[in-house]
Amino acid sequence: MKLDSKVPSGPLEQKWQKHQFEMKLVNPANKRKYSAIVVGTGLAGASAAASLAELGYEVKAFCFQDSSRRAHSIGAQGGINAAKNYQNDGDSVYRLFYDTIKGGDFRSREANTYRLAEVSNNIIDQCAAQGVPFAREYGGTLANRSFGGAQVSRTFYARGQTGQQLLLGAYSALMRQVGLGKVTMYPRTEMQDVVLIDGHAKGIVVRNMVTGEISSHAADAVVLATGGYGRVFYLSTMGLGCNVTAAYRAYKKGALFANPCFTQIHPTCIPHTGDYQCKLTLMSESLRNDGRIWVPKTKDEQRAPGQIPENERDYYLERKYPSFGNLAPRDISSRSAKEACDEGRGVGPSRYGVYLDFSDAINRLGKDVIEERYGNLFEMYELINDENPYEVPMRIYPASHYTMGGLWVDYNLMSNIPGLHVIGEANFSDHGANRLGASALMQGLADGYFVLPYTIGDYFAREGAKNISTERPEFREAEEAVAMRIKKLLDVGGKQTPDSFHKRLGLIMWEKAGMARNEKDLKEALQEIPALREEFWNDVNVLGSADEMNMNVERAARVADFLEFAEIFCLDALDREESCGAHFREEHQTDEGEAVRNDKKYAYVAAWEHKGVGQKPELHKEDLQFESVQLATRSYK
Amino acid sequence: MNFKLHVWRQKNAAAKGRMEQYEARDINADMSFLEMLDVVNEDLVEKGIDPIHFDHDCREGICGACSLVINGLPHGGMTGTTCEVRMRLFKDGSTIYVEPFRAKAFPVIKDLTVDRTSIDRVMQAGGFVSTHTGAAIDANAILVPKDKAEEAMDAAACIGCGACVAACKNASGMLFVAAKVSQLALLPQGQAERERRVNKMVAMMDIEGFGNCTNYYECEAVCPKDISVKFIAKMNREYMRALVK
Amino acid sequence: MSTVKTQVSPAQAQVTFIASSIGKKIFMATTGLFLFLFVSGHMVGNLQIFLGQDQLNTYAQALKDLPALIWPVRILMFIFFAVHIWRGIQLYFENKFSRPISYACNATVQAPLSSRTMIFSGAGILLYVVYHLLHFTFITTNPQYAGLHDTVGRHDVYSMVIFGYQNVAISVVYLVAMFSLCYHLSHAIPSFMQTIGLNNEKWEPRLKALGYLIAIVIFFGYSVIPAAVLSNLIVLPEGVH
Ligand SMILES: Cc1cc2nc3c(=O)[nH]c(=O)nc-3n(C[C@H](O)[C@H](O)[C@H](O)COP(=O)(O)OP(=O)(O)OC[C@H]3O[C@@H](n4cnc5c(N)ncnc54)[C@H](O)[C@@H]3O)c2cc1C
Ligand code: HEM
Ligand code: SF4
Numbered sequence A: 001m002k003l004d005s006k007v008p009s010g011p012l013e014q015k016w017q018k019h020q021f022e023m024k025l026v027n028p029a030n031k032r033k034y035s036a037i038v039v040g041t042g043l044a045g046a047s048a049a050a051s052l053a054e055l056g057y058e059v060k061a062f063c064f065q066d067s068s069r070r071a072h073s074i075g076a077q078g079g080i081n082a083a084k085n086y087q088n089d090g091d092s093v094y095r096l097f098y099d100t101i102k103g104g105d106f107r108s109r110e111a112n113t114y115r116l117a118e119v120s121n122n123i124i125d126q127c128a129a130q131g132v133p134f135a136r137e138y139g140g141t142l143a144n145r146s147f148g149g150a151q152v153s154r155t156f157y158a159r160g161q162t163g164q165q166l167l168l169g170a171y172s173a174l175m176r177q178v179g180l181g182k183v184t185m186y187p188r189t190e191m192q193d194v195v196l197i198d199g200h201a202k203g204i205v206v207r208n209m210v211t212g213e214i215s216s217h218a219a220d221a222v223v224l225a226t227g228g229y230g231r232v233f234y235l236s237t238m239g240l241g242c243n244v245t246a247a248y249r250a251y252k253k254g255a256l257f258a259n260p261c262f263t264q265i266h267p268t269c270i271p272h273t274g275d276y277q278c279k280l281t282l283m284s285e286s287l288r289n290d291g292r293i294w295v296p297k298t299k300d301e302q303r304a305p306g307q308i309p310e311n312e313r314d315y316y317l318e319r320k321y322p323s324f325g326n327l328a329p330r331d332i333s334s335r336s337a338k339e340a341c342d343e344g345r346g347v348g349p350s351r352y353g354v355y356l357d358f359s360d361a362i363n364r365l366g367k368d369v370i371e372e373r374y375g376n377l378f379e380m381y382e383l384i385n386d387e388n389p390y391e392v393p394m395r396i397y398p399a400s401h402y403t404m405g406g407l408w409v410d411y412n413l414m415s416n417i418p419g420l421h422v423i424g425e426a427n428f429s430d431h432g433a434n435r436l437g438a439s440a441l442m443q444g445l446a447d448g449y450f451v452l453p454y455t456i457g458d459y460f461a462r463e464g465a466k467n468i469s470t471e472r473p474e475f476r477e478a479e480e481a482v483a484m485r486i487k488k489l490l491d492v493g494g495k496q497t498p499d500s501f502h503k504r505l506g507l508i509m510w511e512k513a514g515m516a517r518n519e520k521d522l523k524e525a526l527q528e529i530p531a532l533r534e535e536f537w538n539d540v541n542v543l544g545s546a547d548e549m550n551m552n553v554e555r556a557a558r559v560a561d562f563l564e565f566a567e568i569f570c571l572d573a574l575d576r577e578e579s580c581g582a583h584f585r586e587e588h589q590t591d592e593g594e595a596v597r598n599d600k601k602y603a604y605v606a607a608w609e610h611k612g613v614g615q616k617p618e619l620h621k622e623d624l625q626f627e628s629v630q631l632a633t634r635s636y637k
Numbered sequence B: 001m002n003f004k005l006h007v008w009r010q011k012n013a014a015a016k017g018r019m020e021q022y023e024a025r026d027i028n029a030d031m032s033f034l035e036m037l038d039v040v041n042e043d044l045v046e047k048g049i050d051p052i053h054f055d056h057d058c059r060e061g062i063c064g065a066c067s068l069v070i071n072g073l074p075h076g077g078m079t080g081t082t083c084e085v086r087m088r089l090f091k092d093g094s095t096i097y098v099e100p101f102r103a104k105a106f107p108v109i110k111d112l113t114v115d116r117t118s119i120d121r122v123m124q125a126g127g128f129v130s131t132h133t134g135a136a137i138d139a140n141a142i143l144v145p146k147d148k149a150e151e152a153m154d155a156a157a158c159i160g161c162g163a164c165v166a167a168c169k170n171a172s173g174m175l176f177v178a179a180k181v182s183q184l185a186l187l188p189q190g191q192a193e194r195e196r197r198v199n200k201m202v203a204m205m206d207i208e209g210f211g212n213c214t215n216y217y218e219c220e221a222v223c224p225k226d227i228s229v230k231f232i233a234k235m236n237r238e239y240m241r242a243l244v245k
Numbered sequence C: 001m002s003t004v005k006t007q008v009s010p011a012q013a014q015v016t017f018i019a020s021s022i023g024k025k026i027f028m029a030t031t032g033l034f035l036f037l038f039v040s041g042h043m044v045g046n047l048q049i050f051l052g053q054d055q056l057n058t059y060a061q062a063l064k065d066l067p068a069l070i071w072p073v074r075i076l077m078f079i080f081f082a083v084h085i086w087r088g089i090q091l092y093f094e095n096k097f098s099r100p101i102s103y104a105c106n107a108t109v110q111a112p113l114s115s116r117t118m119i120f121s122g123a124g125i126l127l128y129v130v131y132h133l134l135h136f137t138f139i140t141t142n143p144q145y146a147g148l149h150d151t152v153g154r155h156d157v158y159s160m161v162i163f164g165y166q167n168v169a170i171s172v173v174y175l176v177a178m179f180s181l182c183y184h185l186s187h188a189i190p191s192f193m194q195t196i197g198l199n200n201e202k203w204e205p206r207l208k209a210l211g212y213l214i215a216i217v218i219f220f221g222y223s224v225i226p227a228a229v230l231s232n233l234i235v236l237p238e239g240v241h
């Protein structure tokens, strides 16, 4: 299979404009004859569904939550980037593009990333027009902050609730279209399969999570905006319902899965405290602006943090990365924390934690300033840990947070299956091997508001309206397969709960394919995962029946997909014999423990094609061409 | 820690439900209320009993999915949402009542899960600014005084959980509707549809069967996002303003 | 759940002011305001009893001699009262029905009992008003009062009141009724301000205090009369018994 990225020719700065002009348009009078299915109503899905409906297309939108407003995007705290240069500090579209592609360690597609930076400004305008209450200056203009180590202040925010406010903006646009009858909303409905007709994605099969009913929906195009698969690690900062199911089912139908091993581990999460936990809480990265990270210099330190004198503390980020210090990028800070803990210098009951200390900041700025900046985060921390961070340093530890990998898409955000578009975190396109803070929200909204509405029109205009009926045998077959699979889960009649398998899978992934990877571990994981999968199919206990609201069925079905997906994840990590971005192969590092990238051999997107469960998927490579940027070594020293 | 739980069980929307008793054993004080229920559920599944169904997703107090009435108060009447409530706040050995959010506008679907799509429909009636993608002017062309922006943000913080409805003795939806009406009435972007919005949203709220507000302020007391009842006063003002305009 | 569809599409939602929940409340508030003004005015009028027989009877006669004023006021008050009661009952039942299944475990954080018993304190007021009208206005319960006249031949309201409250049972009923009224008002006043939109975080505690203050003033303003009669501070004029 030849992967065609469909990146337009011409100078980087003009590609998108040129492409917009070259794409075909659908006649306004004909728009209502075209229909689109949008699965997922997070930032990407809600913005896309609303924008498509505004254009005049008939839209059906699906989500598994009880309301489209509760998608996982709601949890994003920090902010959203845009190249507005409102602060006059030298920002520009090119700089945002460059920072993003460099942050991604040169493993993303140049043209996509550039377009992302280009439309970033429109996103802020759009959201402000919707009434998103962004933070303001006294003069009434928008406020910015510097985020995630960026050298310019380009992050827009709404208190610590940016994701929520942006999502509610998109949700309000979506609700308006639902009220107008242009979007039909299907909450509590989980997509189970994509249906292909003559090789094109023309519909989906869903399960009504209240009644258990399996049904089909047909349309001229299918858009997946189903988010990331970070829950493959079981413990993550993601919503508990986040899953790989939609993307994975598309993969099984022939869509390519790109760079599955590129997953981001966020450095500032509240450490794990017990087996009962199913979710880790993120503490905003902004804390690193004022907090200093340290561990004791000696192993197995028993003293309380206050008792450890300055000269026995190791401020390891400040030591190793003097210019960025505590603001070193996420992958670097996470890995450094893991190293310190692996050396036995971790803190807290589990010994998997490092201190994030505010005492210097409190002495310098006063408690009031710190309270004003981080008051609610401190409160949240105290609620969860029963410790007062004004007095005792916080304990943090990395956790799975974001997945850069996803279904492969071309410049039009269409997968290799014609008609199947993938947007937001679910696709792989813009962040390469590592995502910068505050750029996932930007990408979700860029895709949904400003890219997909154009590119899908081009697909429609080329293909024509098909008005496909769900009576076709392709739908019947897919429905039967879905029902069979659920029945099979119910029939196992084993002893162990789906969650217990998920936990075990998570542990394998975290230990062997987490922050640092090596050949031996990955190979072991590739032994253990199929064994666990087999055990699952022999001994999972799925209670109840298929035709009712049944959380056992929901969870088991998602875990079953994770158990298959984890394998391509590890294969991908094994294949990529280099360290880049969040993917760190222990075999490829300098003596000082810095990542060694291999541009000669690995400057490609690894796109995997399904060949059957348990069979090795086939690797397709999309070589990355860099016309505008120099592949520099990412150094944060 | 150990607890005695009285939990509402109901097979589906049509079935009759009742309170059932369960034991929660060896609960860690740091667990959240939902983690405690997870433990109870794992135990139930092992015994072959259908686990207790409840809505949840983010588990950090922002998605608004979790919706339990704990000892008579939504979200336990503590700061934050059900998923943020920690077990250390309960007395070891105590009895805890767990019920679904109850309101005509929130019919029970199963156990502790309720249908809150009525909130979405109220939003569909007018909880938006009618602008379309691409039509926006430069964001800095709309100046919003800082205090107005802050107040709008106070209102916008609503997570649509419906605890206000569940807590209200009248099952009124005024607080969450007022939050949206006020947010948009405070901002320049919301002015064009100011009257229409409040009329439509109040009408839809009434049609959905929410009760009438009689100013008990129980909503404010349980709201996990501290939405103030001053926004209800503001909505009343907006409604009268719309009447005379 | 495949789209739950209500009969009404949200974009078409429309409810008239009169039928809307906020409209109902505004009716309660405005009628309540007039009732409150009347109650206050009435109290000031009644307090003239302390200025002596002549003053009170002059006042009563003056009102009687102004049918063009008194009747419209009476009719209006009747309408306000009726609307207030009708809407109050309607609110009460609608609110009962908006939670078909009640909680097994009930708890309240901050709603005072007075706010939760408005319908009962209101009913107390209503019962008393009916009795009060029969007692003093239509003089049906104690027809002998009709024959009371002062030295200049006016209806002797002064003596009628004193006769009335010399009866301990009647005074007790009166005090209970005044308690209902003041209990009602203690929530009604801040609630009124909220309903018409004059409330915010700063004013909320102040309005609450104002509610209690006014309620207490009204309670004492009314209750001093039977108290004064029973403690013989006010006595029947000479020659009346
Ligand atoms: C704690 C946290 C903080 C973050 N903070 C920031 C930040 O400050 N800045 C930033 O830029 N990014 C941040 N991110 C990342 C960012 O929030 C996400 O990447 C982004 O919101 C993803 O949006 P999405 O629309 O692609 O997917 P999601 O918001 O995950 O939405 C997925 C949607 O798909 C639906 N869905 C999934 N599977 C199915 C199925 N099988 N059937 C039907 N529906 C399905 C879901 O119901 C949901 O509606 C943060 C992430 C986390 C976890
Ligand atoms: C002199 C007599 C009365 C006065 C001065 C009075 C005054 C008021 C006022 C000012 C309110 C507040 C309205 C608001 O919240 O906006 C109120 C509420 C109420 N009144 Fe009265 N009222 C009187 C008699 C009655 C009677 C006879 C009833 C009998 C049914 C009644 C029933 C109610 C009820 C149920 C409420 C609560 C309604 C609500 O809060 O929504 N009232 N009253
Ligand atoms: S107002 Fe408060 S209680 Fe009501 S829905 Fe919003 S957040 Fe929940």
Ligand code: FES
Pocket (backbone or CB within 6 Å): B055, B056, B057, B058, B059, B060, B061, B062, B063, B064, B065, B066, B081, B082, B083, B084
């Ligand atoms: S689960 Fe999201 S708010 Fe509780």
